[in-house]
Amino acid sequence: MKRLEQTFVVLNGWALILMLSGMAIVVGANISLRYLTSHSLPWADEVARYLMIWLTFTGAGLILRIGGHVAITNLQDSLPKTGQKLLRAAIVLILLVFFAFMVQVGWQYAQRMQYQVTPALRLPFLYVYAAMPVGFALLIVHLLLIARPFILAGDYKHLGDSGTDHGALPGGANG
Template identity: 65%
Template sequence: MRRLERLFVALNGAVVIAMLSSMALIVGANVALRYTTNHSLPWADEAARYLMIWMTFVGAGLALRWGGHVAITNLHDVLSTRSQQILRVVIVLILLIFFAFMVHVGLQYMDRARFQKTPAMRLSFLYVYAAMPVGFSLLIVHLLLIVGPFIRAGQYKQEEGDVNAISGAANG
């Protein structure tokens, strides 16, 4: 199971890196063409924008896994150990409900936008809006994979198996 999890995380990270690399290449090529030939790629800005949207949603699960999202720990820090665990259970349940709701909303957006086309690339907006349910589904998977250590000890998993305390991840 740990091997499958490491493969999942590595694949997720590789997809984010590929999107960032593609975005940088497209924007770089467009800038180079603009200054060397006085012409630019009409679809470059649009492609970079949609890659950034996809990269944000696909990468959000990785940020969650490593405690990279903003955290306010004032209440958590003043509670007893048992109360902290209860608070973390409540937080996980709220997050799971919210993520599932956002998958549902994302699917609705996809359905509504499927007949609209992007201006330059003429892609269906379905593909742009698909980032939302895909990203929130990945958030659910990542949350479920780290839920045990998070609830027990307030820790996030690291790729190498290292673990950072919630306060260390939030403060440093």
């Protein structure tokens, strides 16, 4: 299971690296062409925008793993240990329900957009809006993989951690 989790995290990370690299190449090429030839690629802005959308949704799960999303812990910190665990369990359940709802809503929205095409690429908007259900599905998987250590100890994983060593975030901040 640990190897499967590690492979999942690595593949998710590489997908983000490839999307960010593609975005940088397209934007860099467009800027270069604009200044060197006074012409630009008519589809470059569109590609960069859609890659940014996909980066945002597919990267949210990796950030969730390390506790990188905004969190206010005043209530949790004021509770006894048992209360903290119950609160964290409730948070995980609420997030799972919300993420599942957003997968459903995102998929419905993407299907509604399948017949409209993007202006420059002529790509069905289904592929753009599919980022939402895919991203929230990834959030569900990442949340399930970190739920136990989070509920029991409030710990997140280190950036390179996929084993059993669940520690706090670097710098002492853990949510």
